[in-house]
Amino acid sequence: MNTFDVLIIGGGAAGMSCALVLGSAKNKAFTIDKTIGIIMHQKASALVSGLFNNVLGLKAGTTGKEILEKGKQQLSETYPHIIQIEQEKVQKIEGTKGNFTVITNKNQYQAKIIVIAVGPSNLFNIEGLLQYVAPHQKLPPAKERIQLKNNDHKVTDGIYVAGVLAGWRSQFAIACGSGASVATDILTEWNNGNPAMVHDKID
Template sequence: MKYDALIIGGGAAGMQCALVLGSAKNKEFATGKTVGIIKHQKASHLHSALLNNVFGIAPGTTGKEVLELANEQLTSLYPHVDCIEKEKVLEVSGTPGEFIVRTNKNSYQAALVVVALGYTNNFDIEGLNQYLEPHAMANPSKERVQLRNNNHLVEKGIYVAGTLAGWRSQVAIAAGSGAQVATDILTLWNNGEHTKVHDKV
């Protein structure tokens, strides 16, 4: 199976990116597009977060609960998005349109890759390490990292989203970044014509 878009990382940015891409299923330009997410979630910062300040989320909700809800939302509303569970990404190689994402268990082909792996300094993905740089908007003493990018684009076909894109660590920002990347991909699939996905009451 070759994915048209494969998201790696199932935290705030990756899950939001998957939800927006999944929601485009009825758009003509997205018909037949295959989307996957490597949803290893063990290391998401959401696991230790208590969320009182996030728009639309009831105060007192834990990040863990939000992840569980998002998993349910993705699989029930957009089951065509392939969820690859509990695999750790080790390497991204290849060229635009023909990337190979290697995990500890499998290898996947993808035309586009979205990297949403968080900003911790233990980042070590062969093929992406050359884009690493110190995080520009975090306390230097924490040694956070980001991937060099221009408006989320690392290089042709490789996007970065969330804190790893250089954004500050707030759920709303990380999720917004994931949504932005999703609409960039949808716009690309729509031959460059700007697009978004809105459901109406």
């Protein structure tokens, strides 16, 4: 499978949260024909070295490594229709909304919409996006982190940014919320502009 309606780039807090919310909309009429993928690169996630005591719903002492593993598992078990692409890193993006080409170190993919959730490292070097890079507005300047210029997560037509790279401070819950927010923006787009959310409930 090499063609996606949405391709999420980055398998950390924001990317996986975005994928989970998009996946949870699988029974909505406006998602039936949609193909969703995530480039599940995790090696460079801030979660790798983190220890989490202050996140609602997570047991104190949870490690970021556990979150990465369990998040991937939750996505594959609950929403197996979301395609997870492992061990690839995005190098370049070309094209415009409806017809992007995403080039990794191993393959290339077509996508109509892209979500960039790769964290705020100043080593960011995805060709095709460098014109949107700016100093991070909410992290200490001494850390030299970057963000992508955006308006409510929208970088340009068809490209969203999520997580700390969107200009948010680095807290797990904020990054997850940012990814979830982008997912509902995409669902709203697919729903012809009518606000969309996904709530499961106990019968």
